[in-house]
Amino acid sequence: MLQGKRIIVGVTGSIAAYKTALLIRLLVKAGAEVQVVMTAAAREFITPLTLGTLSKRPVAGEFVSDAASGTWTNHVDTALWADIIVIAPATAHTLAKAANGICDDFLTAVYLSARCPVFWAPAMDLDMYKHGSTRENIRKLESYGNRFIQPGFGELASGLVGEGRMAEPEELVAQIGAYFSQSSDWAGKKVLLTAGPTQEAIDPVRFISNHSTGKMGYALAAELARAGAVVTLVSGPTALSVPHPSVRRLDVRSAKEMFEACDRLFDEQEVVILAAAVADYTPLVVATQKIKKKEDVFNIELTKTVDIAATLGQRKKPGQWLVGFALETNDELDNAIQKRLRKNLDLIVLNSLNDAGAGFGYDTNKITIIGPDGHADFPLKSKKEAAADILQAISRLAFPPK
Incomplete structure (x- = not known):
């Protein structure tokens, strides 16, 4: 080389x-x-x-x-x-x-x-x-x-x-x-990547979200761009800046907006990596005015969001590769294996909130990559290094030596 x-x-x-x-x-x-x-x-x-x-x-x-x-x-x-x-x-x-x-x-x-x-x-x-x-x-x-x-x-x-x-x-x-x-594996490859959290509006002031910072997804975007891929990054709200000059970033806020962006772009992509922490539920009704604090108990009725990974997994064509993420707190490996099969993912990247230094907010991550032939565990590394491991795993599966 x-x-x-x-x-x-x-x-x-x-x-x-x-x-x-x-x-x-x-x-x-x-x-x-x-x-x-x-x-x-x-x-x-x-x-x-x-x-x-x-x-x-x-x-x-x-x-x-x-x-x-x-x-x-x-x-x-x-x-x-x-x-x-x-x-x-x-x-x-x-x-x-x-x-x-x-x-x-x-x-x-x-x-x-x-x-x-x-x-x-x-x-x-x-x-x-x-x-x-x-x-x-x-x-x-x-x-x-x-x-x-x-x-x-x-x-x-x-x-x-x-x-x-x-x-x-x-x-x-x-x-x-x-x-x-x-x-050379990634040069010119079209890659769609999601990162960050989503925010599900309750009223004009408040929203439901999670602790994702987008660091893992942005590290992947930077590694992909440096490897020559054509990267489109669909990003939820985050304080991070565009990770590489060649990355095209589309900013979205809600799970619905993220799905619509992925749905629109999916067919032209060769690899799709879903690293965002997307809300599973969203308020059924969004108040048009700020809700005042009156009741001692306040209930919000929620409805399921579209499962982006499962939906795209059903649409995946030969020659397309779909990679998901699983953040678990219990029965980690079993849950991730089932998620990969259920959503028709080629690979799934597992990390656990039980591992020190892994999960939301850290600059490090400890991952397990699960594919059709089993799984590989990696030690705690910087998210930049973890991103390189993930791309190598995708390369071995999607672009084997001829």
Whole structure:
């Protein structure tokens, strides 16, 4: 999957820079074109001669290559050349600069000019990695659509033992290859995705809703867009912004509006992922004026909403793939299996409110993906990482190797 891919490898000032030599060697061996960009601090740990020889291209790192002639290196052209940028090792210093838009060297200028996916492979001591400022910088970069390849656990240069070792070159190459593999699966595919809660009006002031924030659905939309899919996101009310410039977002409020949008768009889609938390019931009558607080006991008569998943499941045609979600509090696996069969879903993603860190409002999720051949459990991960797992599961089912 790396044959002919253009990859910028950014190198910052860490002892882990010695691993970058092998990373570049493996990428070139796999057929990739590699352009190395080094910071001044990185040159104190490994020489440009070494990395330039391995990449077969002159190393970049200075804006002006020849002051006498006025020759300069165009950071914009460098950034736009790349299919992907991998910053390995990524120090706490460079993470902080990138997260806050500080552009004082060639590498950060390339980063801020990039339109391609950016992967970071952190390398630092465990207390630096766990520090609140570093965690916040990582969170900010992820919110910009950047991806992180988690550091390993082991002995660090300080002599301490813990998390902070840069991922091994073989793992970095595997994750880069997986990205390009997934991207080719999804490129050009039309995907309809729902996310967020619905709000069912009681009167002009009040409504019935749930605790969904839309984070899982928006993480899926971002991953799909980065993989090249044509994404239409039907979103209930949420504070989240559009997760990727290419995502088309349609805002709805009620379960009825969400169904009508899905019903209108369904036939032209190749994959439909229903991640929204849609109300099962809605008030039978909506008051036209604000209801005053008078009675000690106040009853609202409710009626069922249209079951979007079941309705679309009945209409599904060969070549269409339908994925649902199940949030359960008891008998989780059995309930999710029955829901998949009952609604004619190809896959269903289960999470439980009994799992710490999963469910509404968290930036993490612990999922089980259930399909026709059984189920797979995944550990607690960021919702971004969970989204990648879900897309890989769909790819294996819908787009198997030919």
